[in-house]
Amino acid sequence: MTASDTSLSPPLSPDSITELILSLDLPTPSQIEPLQVSAAFHSIYLIHFDPSTAPSNSPTLVLRVSGPHLPSIKTLNEVGIMTWIRQSTQIPIPEIIRYSATSNNPIGHEFTLLTRAQGTSIDKIYDTLSTYQKTLLVEQLTDHLIELHSHPFTPSYVGGLTLQNNNPIPVPGPPIDETFWQTPDITKYWTSSETLSSLNPANPTGYANYTSYNTACMERYIHAIATHPSLSAYRDLIPRFHAFIAALSSPDHVDELNDVKYVLAHKDLHFANIMCDPADPDCRITAILDWEFSGVVPVPRWNPPRAFLWNMKWSEEDKAEQTRMEGVFEEVCQRKGAGGMLEEMKLNGKQEVMQRVVNHVRAIVEVCPRGQAAEKVGGWRRVVEEGMGVFGV
Numbered sequence: 088m089t090a091s092d093t094s095l096s097p098p099l100s101p102d103s104i105t106e107l108i109l110s111l112d113l114p115t116p117s118q119i120e121p122l123q124v125s126a127a128f129h130s131i132y133l134i135h136f137d138p139s140t141a142p143s144n145s146p147t148l149v150l151r152v153s154g155p156h157l158p159s160i161k162t163l164n165e166v167g168i169m170t171w172i173r174q175s176t177q178i179p180i181p182e183i184i185r186y187s188a189t190s191n192n193p194i195g196h197e198f199t200l201l202t203r204a205q206g207t208s209i210d211k212i213y214d215t216l217s218t219y220q221k222t223l224l225v226e227q228l229t230d231h232l233i234e235l236h237s238h239p240f241t242p243s244y245v246g247g248l249t250l251q252n253n254n255p256i257p258v259p260g261p262p263i264d265e266t267f268w269q270t271p272d273i274t275k276y277w278t279s280s281e282t283l284s285s286l287n288p289a290n291p292t293g294y295a296n297y298t299s300y301n302t303a304c305m306e307r308y309i310h311a312i313a314t315h316p317s318l319s320a321y322r323d324l325i326p327r328f329h330a331f332i333a334a335l336s337s338p339d340h341v342d343e344l345n346d347v348k349y350v351l352a353h354k355d356l357h358f359a360n361i362m363c364d365p366a367d368p369d370c371r372i373t374a375i376l377d378w379e380f381s382g383v384v385p386v387p388r389w390n391p392p393r394a395f396l397w398n399m400k401w402s403e404e405d406k407a408e409q410t411r412m413e414g415v416f417e418e419v420c421q422r423k424g425a426g427g428m429l430e431e432m433k434l435n436g437k438q439e440v441m442q443r444v445v446n447h448v449r450a451i452v453e454v455c456p457r458g459q460a461a462e463k464v465g466g467w468r469r470v471v472e473e474g475m476g477v478f479g480v
Contacts, residue, residue, distance in 0.1 A: 094271040095130050095154040096196050104132060104150065106193040111185045111200070114140040122149075128161070128379070129153050133203070145202040148184055153197040156269040157283065160247075160261060162188040162197045165379035167248035167257040171351065172378070174256075175238055178231050179204075179374045204374030207365050209358035210399040220370045222415055224363065225396070227372045228356070229419045232389075236350050236428050240383050243349040245300040246293020247382045259292045262300065265355075265380050265392075266449065276456040277315065286311060296345045297385045297438070298335045301445050305332050308452045317455040321468065328448070330480035335441060340478065343437050352389035353381045357397040386431040387438065437477075444474035 101119045108116055118135040132150040136142065153162055166186050172178055181201040190196055209216075209224065216224075249260030268277075268286040283289060288303035309328050312318040334340055353360070355377065362374040396412040398405055420429050434442060447467045454460040 094156060095128075096152055096194075099130070099132070099152065099194055103194050104134070107150075107198075108134060110193050113142050113185075127154075128156055134200070142184060143182060143202055145182075147203045149181065149201045149203050151199045151201065152194065153199075154271075156271060157263065157267065158270065159188045159197070160263055160283075161379045162186060162199060163249045164247040164260055164263050164382070165199060167250050167260055168351070168378045168381045170250065170255070171248050171257045176231075176234050178234065179372060180378070181374060181376070204362045204376060205364065206362040206373035208376075209361045209363055212363075212365050213358055213398040216370070220368075221412065222419070223370045224361075224372065225412060225415050225419050226423075227370075228361070228396075229416060229423060229425065231372075231375070233423065233425050233428060235352065236348075236386070236431070238350065240349045240351070242295075244293040244295055244383060245297065245349065245385065246290070248351075259383070261289050261291050262293060262382055263380055264382075266453070272457075281314070293383065297347055298341055298344045298441075301441060302332050302335055304445055305448065308448045311452045311456075315456050317458070318452065321451060324468075324471070327472075327475055327480050331444065331475045331478055334478040334480055340437060343435060344441055346435065347385035347387060347438070348431055349383050350386055350389070351381065352384045352386075353378060354384070354389065354391060355380060355394045356390070357394040357399055359399045385438075386428075387434045388442075389432060440474045440477045444471050447471045447474070 098121060104119050105116055108114075114136055116134050117137050118133075120133040120135065122131040122133055124131055129151040132152070134148040134150050136146050136148070138146045142148070166183055166188075169180055169183055172180050173182070181204050183199060183201055185198075185200040187198055192198070213221075244259055246262045247260040248257040251258055268283065270283065273281055273283065273286065277286070286307055288294065288300060288307055290303065294300040294303055305328055309325055312321045312325060335344060353375065356375070360375060360377045361372060362376065364371050364373055393409075396416060397409050417429060420426060447470045450460075451464050451467055451471075455464065
């Protein structure tokens with residue numbers, strides 16, 4: 088449910104960026120270069136320094152200037168997640184040099200300032216790679232996933248990570264997802280009384296478990312259906328939605344639904360977010376990027392949009408290639424003794440039905456206010472009603 092990148096800030100002047108850099112007690116840049124990328128949530132600038140004065144031995148830093156989509160939450164989550172990754176794993180990621188989760192700075196926007204990752208994003212060179220090289224990439228990614236899954240979060244929760252009160256240790260934060268309603272679309276499609284927290288699950292320290300998170304989602308969807316005129320045709324389902332929520336926490340279902348491990352997941356591991364050294368015959372992964380929508384999730388929800396191992400192309404051949412690579416991933420997991428991780432990634436029967444209901448209600452709430460997919464929502468309603476029937480409501 089991402090807002091258009093037309094919500095991004097107008098181009099910033101070199102003078103304003105230089106003022107920002109100097110305010111951060113960093114050297115004067117030698118050059119500032121806008122980077123032309125199709126990013127929905129931020130504008131990017133390369134900040135070059137004279138090598139003799141470069142901070143963190145990095146002659147080029149990356150300034151990511153955030154749009155207004157999810158104020159403060161997205162920046163704090165990105166910083167909290169990346170801090171945890173660097174403290175707890177060997178996964179290669181850029182270093183955060185400075186950040187601001189407010190607009191109270193010389194450029195008037197939230198930002199993160201990062202070291203520049205070396206290499207090239209894999210999507211740009213994917214078609215030039217041999218089958219052997221692609222397998223090497225899968226092996227490295229599998230090692231990174233094994234490492235993440237070796238750090239289960241106890242006590243468990245569903246949410247993000249954040250930093251508080253200058254404490255360098257990340258603590259639980261609110262969940263965040265690209266499917267959330269975001270500020271530009273709330274302004275466009277909802278009344279002024281609606282907010283990020285009224286339309287999205289926003290508990291500041293996350294949710295205790297899988298069912299409590301899905302319950303929070305359903306409560307927001309019920310509010311949306313009761314509020315938006317385009318969703319009035321679904322208001323007759325509200326009593327059943329409440330009964331469905333009650334069923335999720337009932338003794339008949341709750342233990343089976345919450346029978347999962349909770350780990351940190353990137354959630355969007357397509358090949359545009361993975362950098363490698365194209366000159367290295369072993370295709371060494373140099374960095375994994377874009378952690379702002381990552382979070383602690385039930386393991387079966389580690390890859391919700393099926394982004395993993397996607398080369399960012401849409402043809403039938405490319406979809407088949409992703410499926411082939413998923414098979415390679417399963418083979419590598421078994422070879423590395425990580426078959427248990429594969430099993431943990433699967434929803435059990437009740438979890439699958441619960442998630443199907445929640446996903447389809449979300450889809451209805453997402454498209455109707457926008458006037459989209461009118462030919463599909465009737466089928467989605469039937470899926471919702473059938474799923475709730477499995478829970479006896």
